[in-house]
Amino acid sequence: MVPSDWMFSLESALATLPEGPDGRFAYPIRHGSMRVGVYAPLGIDEQAPHEQDELYIIASGTGTFTKNGERRPFKPGDAIFVEAHALHRFEDFSDDFATWVIFWGPKGGE
Known part of the structure; x- marks a missing residue:
């Protein structure tokens, strides 16, 4: 079955975010x-x-991404892979920072 909402722009997706x-x-x-x-x-x-x-x-937006203790700068258009259970976070990011995130596969990763 194809989901009824199968295409979103960044602006429409951001509009779905809770306030605060x-x-x-x-x-x-x-x-x-x-x-x-x-x-x-x-x-x-x-x-x-x-x-x-x-x-x-x-x-x-821009900033720094940390995964398992390694830090790297990021900018629009960058893709970042994070394996299941890895320690990670965005740091020192600009006020306009937004990212798409895609989760898939079984618990524990592939």
């Missing part, structure tokens, strides 16, 4: 084990490791 500093995350597209979300934290990224593999595609 907490919960700046929404999944506008889901199918099977795959979830496509938009993530736009305010000020600080307090996420914990996830049970599935994930892929971030930076939509706007």
